[in-house]
Amino acid sequence: MGSGAEASVAERRPFPVSWDQFHRDCRALTWRLNAVGPFHAVVAITRGGLVPAAIVARELGLRVIDTICVASYAHDKQGELQVLKGVSEQTAALGGGTGKGLLIVDDLVDTGKTGRMVRDLLPDAHFATVYAKPKGKPLVDTFITEVSQDTWIFFPWDTGLSFQPPLKDGAA
Numbered sequence: 161m162g163s164g165a166e167a168s169v170a171e172r173r174p175f176p177v178s179w180d181q182f183h184r185d186c187r188a189l190t191w192r193l194n195a196v197g198p199f200h201a202v203v204a205i206t207r208g209g210l211v212p213a214a215i216v217a218r219e220l221g222l223r224v225i226d227t228i229c230v231a232s233y234a235h236d237k238q239g240e241l242q243v244l245k246g247v248s249e250q251t252a253a254l255g256g257g258t259g260k261g262l263l264i265v266d267d268l269v270d271t272g273k274t275g276r277m278v279r280d281l282l283p284d285a286h287f288a289t290v291y292a293k294p295k296g297k298p299l300v301d302t303f304i305t306e307v308s309q310d311t312w313i314f315f316p317w318d319t320g321l322s323f324q325p326p327l328k329d330g331a332a
């Protein structure tokens with residue numbers, strides 16, 4: 161980097177997360193959220209937020225779950241953020257129009273662009289993510305694990321088991 165250009169996935173530190181680890185981190189997140197709530201509903205930021213939202217909602221006993229559907233990254237490159245769908249009128253009313261008492265969940269904040277957008281839509285909601293990078297951290301109310309900005313998190317739903325060459329054969 162250094163030229164201002166965004167690093168590709170290959171240039172970043174890989175941080176692979178297993179299903180087990182993700183589940184544990186979501187449960188840890190819920191412990192913190194349980195001390196902050198109660199919440200009327202969970203709002204998942206699609207698509208990555210759907211998985212932690214299901215686990216958090218299960219742990220908190222919440223059954224009203226809505227989505228804000230966004231599109232931005234094409235694999236690792238972030239384009240213009242597009243809101244494809246906002247929360248329903250019913251969910252908006254539960255949050256008094258400003259999101260008070262709503263719990264927004266996403267898998268991570270990176271640059272904070274998505275976080276800023278949801279904060280603009282629902283300024284009084286509580287925004288929680290499982291992972292946070294430094295640039296996005298100020299936008300999140302609660303998170304579990306911070307990773308460096310030059311890290312790329314590989315989520316279990318994006319990855320699969322594959323052969324790893326031994327270290328002595330040149331594996332990183």
Ligand SMILES: O=P(O)(O)OC[C@H]1O[C@H](OP(=O)(O)OP(=O)(O)O)[C@H](O)[C@@H]1O
Pocket residue numbers: 205206207208209230231232233234238266267268269270271272273274275296
């Ligand atoms: O802080 P930011 O730089 O905005 O990046 C964080 C967002 O990027 C990823 O979603 P993505 O847009 O890749 O879509 P997906 O959830 O459908 O995978 C991730 O799930 C967050 O929502």
Ligand code: HPA
Pocket residue numbers: 233268270311312313314315
């Ligand atoms: O580190 C990341 N991993 C997966 N998806 C992402 N979207 C933005 N940053 C990341």
Ligand SMILES: [Mg+2]
Pocket residue numbers: 205206207208209266
């Ligand atoms: Mg996402």
